[in-house]
Amino acid sequence: MEKEYFHSVILKEDRCIGCTSCLKVCPTEAIRIIDGKARIIDERCIDCGECIRICPNHAKSAVTDNLNVLDKYKYTIAIATMSIYGQFQPNISINQILNSIKAMGFNEVYDTTLGAKIISGLISRYLLLKKKVEGPLINSSCPAILRLIQIRFPDLLPNVVDIETPMEITARIVKIDAAKKTGLDLKEIGVIFFTPCTARATSIKNPLGIKNSYIDAAISIKDIYGEILKNLSVNPSYSVNVETTKETLKWVSAGGQAKSLGMEKYLAVDSIHEVIKVLEDLELGKLEGVDFLELMACRESCIGGPLVIENSFIARAKIGNHAKSLSPLTYTDEEIDQYIKMYEEGFVRLTETIEPRLVMSLDKDISKSIQKMELMREILKNLPGIDCGVCGAPTCRAFAEDIVKGENNHSLCIVKTIESFKNKNLKRKGENKIES
Amino acid sequence: MSAIKYTFQIEKDDFSRAGEASSSIKKILMQVGSEPSLTRRVAIATYEAEMNIVIHSDGGTISVMIDPKCVMVLAKDNGPGIENIELAMKEGYSTATDRIREMGFGAGMGLSNMKKCSDEFSIESKIGEGTTIMMNMCVKEGE
Numbered sequence: 001m002e003k004e005y006f007h008s009v010i011l012k013e014d015r016c017i018g019c020t021s022c023l024k025v026c027p028t029e030a031i032r033i034i035d036g037k038a039r040i041i042d043e044r045c046i047d048c049g050e051c052i053r054i055c056p057n058h059a060k061s062a063v064t065d066n067l068n069v070l071d072k073y074k075y076t077i078a079i080a081t082m083s084i085y086g087q088f089q090p091n092i093s094i095n096q097i098l099n100s101i102k103a104m105g106f107n108e109v110y111d112t113t114l115g116a117k118i119i120s121g122l123i124s125r126y127l128l129l130k131k132k133v134e135g136p137l138i139n140s141s142c143p144a145i146l147r148l149i150q151i152r153f154p155d156l157l158p159n160v161v162d163i164e165t166p167m168e169i170t171a172r173i174v175k176i177d178a179a180k181k182t183g184l185d186l187k188e189i190g191v192i193f194f195t196p197c198t199a200r201a202t203s204i205k206n207p208l209g210i211k212n213s214y215i216d217a218a219i220s221i222k223d224i225y226g227e228i229l230k231n232l233s234v235n236p237s238y239s240v241n242v243e244t245t246k247e248t249l250k251w252v253s254a255g256g257q258a259k260s261l262g263m264e265k266y267l268a269v270d271s272i273h274e275v276i277k278v279l280e281d282l283e284l285g286k287l288e289g290v291d292f293l294e295l296m297a298c299r300e301s302c303i304g305g306p307l308v309i310e311n312s313f314i315a316r317a318k319i320g321n322h323a324k325s326l327s328p329l330t331y332t333d334e335e336i337d338q339y340i341k342m343y344e345e346g347f348v349r350l351t352e353t354i355e356p357r358l359v360m361s362l363d364k365d366i367s368k369s370i371q372k373m374e375l376m377r378e379i380l381k382n383l384p385g386i387d388c389g390v391c392g393a394p395t396c397r398a399f400a401e402d403i404v405k406g407e408n409n410h411s412l413c414i415v416k417t418i419e420s421f422k423n424k425n426l427k428r429k430g431e432n433k434i435e436s
Numbered sequence: 437m438s439a440i441k442y443t444f445q446i447e448k449d450d451f452s453r454a455g456e457a458s459s460s461i462k463k464i465l466m467q468v469g470s471e472p473s474l475t476r477r478v479a480i481a482t483y484e485a486e487m488n489i490v491i492h493s494d495g496g497t498i499s500v501m502i503d504p505k506c507v508m509v510l511a512k513d514n515g516p517g518i519e520n521i522e523l524a525m526k527e528g529y530s531t532a533t534d535r536i537r538e539m540g541f542g543a544g545m546g547l548s549n550m551k552k553c554s555d556e557f558s559i560e561s562k563i564g565e566g567t568t569i570m571m572n573m574c575v576k577e578g579e
């Protein structure tokens with residue numbers, strides 16, 4: 001059984017006015033408005049952050065950490081998402097950005113290149129060659145997509161590559177290195193991830209496919225942006241030990257992971273609602289001839305994360321510019337052998353089975369479920385079908401679903417109520433006429 | 437025993453809506469909490485049946501009967517009927533027009549895919565009257 005559901009996505013109740021914006025965009029119908037406030041259904045939320053993006057009142061927010069967390073550790077390491085390079089003016093170099101982060105009090109700073117390089121190498125030189133599963137391999141690098149597949153497309157779980165994310169792999173390597181270097185215990189070393197999204201913040205506290213994360217905290221780019229800006233003028237004296245390449249840098253923009261594999265038969269899809277459509281096609285066997293599927297929940301991939309500042313299209317251009325001056329990704333045979341060993345030994349591998357979670361079902365008992373379906377159909381006949389959301393559920397169907405599940409006995413269908421009120425009035429008028 | 441039946445109307449030549457019935461059926465099965473690989477088999481089989489009705493027939497219906505262990509699918513069309521069923525069942529055999537093939541359909545895999553997905557499969561067809569396909573799919577041991 002999974003632990004209690006920790007979610008990075010939360011609601012700031014005082015800001016929520018109970019509008020229906022988030023209801024409509026949630027890809028797993030995980031939001032209801034109850035007593036005028038949005039509520040997240042924990043077991044359904046996949047932390048994609050669509051609700052944060054759309055909320056006009058900034059009532060949806062993310063639980064992340066802040067720099068105070070540094071005090072908890074003797075030695076600290078920052079790992080930044082490479083999407084951070086798309087957040088500043090084009091003349092600001094990668095070196096400057098990493099130095100600025102270092103100046104906040106970290107002992108070491110990295111980006112996620114190392115992890116990305118290992119994953120690309122393993123998929124292109126190993127996993128694709130020994131692929132046994134029918135259909136394409138699917139990237140495991142987007143935690144929101146992983147959770148989406150878990151609850152909506154569980155039959156495709158075997159297609160997901162069983163490798164950890166770039167941030168996790170990078171964290172493991174640099175944390176163990178630091179422990180060797182300093183003689184400190186792993187617990188005394190804090191690895192802090194600068195995250196572009198809620199899904200990654202969640203997967204640190206509540207990982208999928210691994211027992212525990214090597215990352216200790218996540219700081220949102222949005223929250224730390226001002227701090228980085230302030231420090232940009234510091235003398236970049238720290239020699240940054242990252243070997244970001246053209247291909248690994250583009251990992252954070254749409255299609256970048258697939259392209260880094262150096263293969264042709266791939267399909268790259270970004271933004272969660274499009275991903276759902278493509279997964280539906282894949283389930284029906286309509287994606288013939290595709291060997292690799294890159295699926296990312298955010299538009300334009302990680303550079304469009306819900307916790308970044310810059311517009312994703314502009315960020316993509318900036319990332320492209322940075323990439324121009326970088327050297328191409330290459331591997332030695334020794335490196336590949338080393339990666340394969342890391343994989344086989346479970347060091348970079350998802351060692352825990354990701355179990356399907358049938359959270360969409362009406363009841364655990366199928367017979368009862370079927371009875372509830374029947375009841376739902378009856379209720380639906382009496383609902384207007386305009387999906388206005390005023391009842392607090394995203395669609396009339398979801399409203400009916402809540403009723404049969406016994407989760408809604410407080411809200412009414414306003415359309416139905418007005419209708420019956422009108423009918424009553426008409427009837428009364430009719431009666432009046434007869435009388436007069 | 438509890439069971440529930442749904443019927444969907446399928447229009448001839450309506451490619452923009454093709455796939456809606458099978459997608460609704462899949463959603464229903466997920467809500468019922470049916471075993472994932474059974475859900476997928478039913479989704480594929482009903483999708484193929486739906487496409488066949490859209491492409492080859494004068495319209496028809498797809499019905500599903502869902503009970504806790506099995507899903508029965510009945511795909512019925514209003515004609516024109518299949519001349520040679522044995523030939524139609526062959527992988528790669530198709531009577532689809534070039535226009536349909538250009539759209540990426542009509543690869544001649546529909547009927548064989550449906551058979552592959554089902555535990556029981558039967559097809560009856562009468563020229564001038566129509567075709568009826570019955571498929572039964574059940575949860576497999578160990579799933």
